[in-house]
Structure formats: C-alpha cells, structure tokens
Amino acid sequence: MDLLLTAGVLLASAFAGIIGSMFGLGGGIIIIPLLTLGLGFEMKDAIGASLIGVIASSTGAAGRYVSEGLVNIRLGMLMEPATTVGSIAGAFLAVYLDQEVLALAFAAVLLYSAYYMFKKPEVTVHSRREGFCRFLDSSYVDPQTGEKVEYGVHNLRRGLLASFAAGNMSGMLGVGGGIIKVPAMNVWMGVPMRAATSTSNFMIGVTAVAGASVLYVNGLVPPVLAATVALGVFAGANIGPRLVRHTAGRTLRRYFAIVLIAISALMVLEALGLGGA
Amino acid sequence: MESERRLDRYVSMVLRAGMLLSVAVMAIGLLLYVLSPGPADSIPLDRLPEELMNGSSVAVISLGILLLILTPLARVVAAALVFAADREFRFVLASLAVLAAITLAIVL
Numbered sequence: 495m496d497l498l499l500t501a502g503v504l505l506a507s508a509f510a511g512i513i514g515s516m517f518g519l520g521g522g523i524i525i526i527p528l529l530t531l532g533l534g535f536e537m538k539d540a541i542g543a544s545l546i547g548v549i550a551s552s553t554g555a556a557g558r559y560v561s562e563g564l565v566n567i568r569l570g571m572l573m574e575p576a577t578t579v580g581s582i583a584g585a586f587l588a589v590y591l592d593q594e595v596l597a598l599a600f601a602a603v604l605l606y607s608a609y610y611m612f613k614k615p616e617v618t619v620h621s622r623r624e625g626f627c628r629f630l631d632s633s634y635v636d637p638q639t640g641e642k643v644e645y646g647v648h649n650l651r652r653g654l655l656a657s658f659a660a661g662n663m664s665g666m667l668g669v670g671g672g673i674i675k676v677p678a679m680n681v682w683m684g685v686p687m688r689a690a691t692s693t694s695n696f697m698i699g700v701t702a703v704a705g706a707s708v709l710y711v712n713g714l715v716p717p718v719l720a721a722t723v724a725l726g727v728f729a730g731a732n733i734g735p736r737l738v739r740h741t742a743g744r745t746l747r748r749y750f751a752i753v754l755i756a757i758s759a760l761m762v763l764e765a766l767g768l769g770g771a
Numbered sequence: 772m773e774s775e776r777r778l779d780r781y782v783s784m785v786l787r788a789g790m791l792l793s794v795a796v797m798a799i800g801l802l803l804y805v806l807s808p809g810p811a812d813s814i815p816l817d818r819l820p821e822e823l824m825n826g827s828s829v830a831v832i833s834l835g836i837l838l839l840i841l842t843p844l845a846r847v848v849a850a851a852l853v854f855a856a857d858r859e860f861r862f863v864l865a866s867l868a869v870l871a872a873i874t875l876a877i878v879l
Contacts, residue, residue, distance in 0.1 A: 546836055553842050557786035560779050567778055567850060571865040578872035582879055629861065699843035700869060704876035706840050713813040717832040718804060721797040724839060728794055
C-alpha cells in the first residue's frame with residue numbers, strides 16, 4: 495500500500511467507525527463498499543479487514559459507552575447467544591434460499607422500522623416486577639439532558655427471536671445484525687434509543703469474533719490492511735460517542751431511521767444487481 | 772444499583788485495556804512494516820511465535836490483530852466473573868452460553 499492508499503483506507507475506516515459507533519452498527523456495510531468500489535481492494539480482503547474493523551468499532555465505542563453506564567450488559571449477554579446461534583443457522587440456510595428475495599424482504603423490514611421510528615413516539619416501560627425481565631431493569635444519566643432515565647425491558651422473548659433473526663440475516667446476507675437489533679430493542683422491548691444503540695455497539699464485537707477467528711485461522715485476514723482499518727475505525731469509534739453525547743435521544747432516533755432507509759435502498763439496489771457492492 | 776456500576780467498571784476496564792494494547796501493538800507493527808516493507812502475507816497461528824522471534828513486522832501486526840479478536844471474549848469472561856462474585860448465576864450461565872455459541876460457530 496502506498497501512502498495515498500493508506501490515507502484513503504484510514505479515512506474510510508474512520509468514517510465507518512464514526513457512523514457505526516453513533517448508531518450501534520458494525521460499519522461493515524460502509525467499509526466494504528468503500529474498500530472494494532472506492533479503493534479497489536478485492537472482496538475477500540475487504541471482508542476479512544472489515545470484520546476486524548467491526549471488532550475495533552465495538553471495542554472502542556463500547557469501552558466508552560459502558561463506563562458512561564449506557565450499556566445494558568445483562569440484556570446484551572442474553573441477546574448475544576441468540577444472535578450467534580442465529581448466524582450459524584443463517585450460514586447453513588443461505589445455501590437453500592434465494593439471496594435476492596431475502597435481501598428484498600430484509601429491506602422491507604428495515605423500511606417498516608424506519609417508518610415506525612419516524613411516526614411513533616418512543617414508548618419505554620417502567621421497571622418490571624414479575625418474570626425474568628425484572629433482572630433487566632437499568633438506568634443511565636442522559637449525557638445530553640443530564641436527567642436520570644430509568645427503564646424496564648419487556649417482550650424479552652420477541653426480542654430474543656428478533657436477535658436470532660438478526661443473526662440469521664447476517665449469516666445469510668453478510669449484513670451486520672446491529673441494524674435490526676437496535677429497532678428490536680427500541681421498538682419492541684422498550685429500551686430507550688441511547689441505551690439501545692450503546693448496547694448494540696457492545697454486542698456486535700462478540701458477534702463478529704466467531705467469523706473473524708475463522709477467517710484469521712484460515713489466513714483470510716490480510717494483516718496490513720486489517721490493522722490499518724482497525725486503527726482508522728478506533729479513531730472514528732472514539733469520535734462517534736462524543737458526537738452522540740450532544741444529540742438528543744429523539745434526534746438520534748430520527749437519524750437512525752434515515753440510516754435504515756439508506757441501507758435498505760442499498761440492499762434493494764444490490765438485490766436488483768445495480769449496486770455492485 | 773451498586774452491582775451494575777461495578778459490572779460496568781470492570782467490563783469497560785477490560786475493553787479499554789484490550790483496545791490500548793492492540794492499538795499499540797498494531798501501530799508498532801505497522802511502523803516497522805513501513806520502515807522496511809516486505810511481503811504482507813498472513814502468518815499461520817502456529818508460526819506466529821517463531822516469526823515474532825525473527826522480528827517480522829507482519830508477525831507483530833498479526834499479534835495485534837489477535838489481541839483485538841480476543842478482547843470481546845475477555846470482556847465476556849470478566850462479566851462472568853463479576854456475575855459469579857455477585858452470585859447472579861443466571862447471568863453466569865448466560866455468559867457461558869455466549870462463549871459456547873462462539874465456540875460452536877468456530878467449530879462448525
């Protein structure tokens with residue numbers, strides 16, 4: 495890699511790190527097209543490097559979000575195995591299902607979530623006294639308003655099913671599960687947006703570890719490119735959470751809906767063979 | 772909730788330590804690589820110690836990447852230990868399920 499290309503990779507990954515850490519996404523959906531279409535890397539190198547980037551994004555941002563008390567670690571711990579098992583199932587199912595139809599169905603789900611986030615106000619629930627959900631009560635101090643927010647989690651079963659589906663999608667389509675976990679937590683489970691994006695950030699690192707170690711052991715992680723991507727993403731993942739601090743939860747939710755629409759548009763283009771990513 | 776704060780403290784400590792360590796090792800490796808560029812092929816895990824001894828810059832980079840991959844696992848273990856200390860066995864179980872699911876994914 496020459497100097498110009500290195501600078502390009504660093505910039506692209508820093509951008510993916512900022513967006514990913516702000517919205518609880520891995521950023522693979524940003525970094526892979528930038529590396530392949532933008533900078534001319536091969537797809538297989540881009541995939542290996544981007545998975546390392548996802549871990550960097552999660553580790554960098556979650557360290558900050560956890561210490562600010564925004565991450566619901568217990569909820570994350572419950573959703574992680576569901577996602578991982580889902581992605582294993584997805585990898586097997588991918589052989590039997592039509593990728594294009596799947597991508598279109600997934601895009602429809604994303605669009606519906608976006609519509610919901612634009613139209614419906616956020617509904618959070620108060621602490622639950624019965625059932626397993628009572629262990630998942632959490633609270634945080636909103637960095638923008640300075641107010642203490644207490645919330646409970648409901649519809650745990652549906653949420654776990656959604657994370658299984660999110661894992662499935664990431665196994666079948668190679669799209670990170672964060673994009674569906676955030677709406678699942680926010681829309682169904684009553685987790686405030688700020689806590690949902692932070693918790694998703696926390697989770698995606700673990701989800702990416704399985705894929706990353708398989709690629710690493712098989713020599714499919716290009717060391718120099720992956721490390722350059724990781725450093726760029728780390729820089730971005732330390733900027734993103736700072737930007738989010740000054741954004742109101744409601745605004746964050748609206749921005750997230752826009753990201754959802756953009757991603758579903760990308761997926762539709764790709765399914766119709768127009769994207770090339 | 773005091774126990775929640777303690778959990779946060781330990782988990783974020785592990786995440787930050789992992790980040791700083793892997794960034795430092797990767798940055799040193801990349802710097803060495805820039806100073807004397809060579810082949811950038813990935814190094815198999817079993818040859819990593821040997822290549823590190825030989826002072827290969829790509830080996831240093833690979834070690835940094837390995838540390839980065841291990842960091843999320845380390846934070847699951849850290850959380851499991853805090854849950855165990857707080858006698859929250861449901862969540863110790865959940866943490867073990869996370870590790871089991873990852874192992875399953877790697878093996879399959």
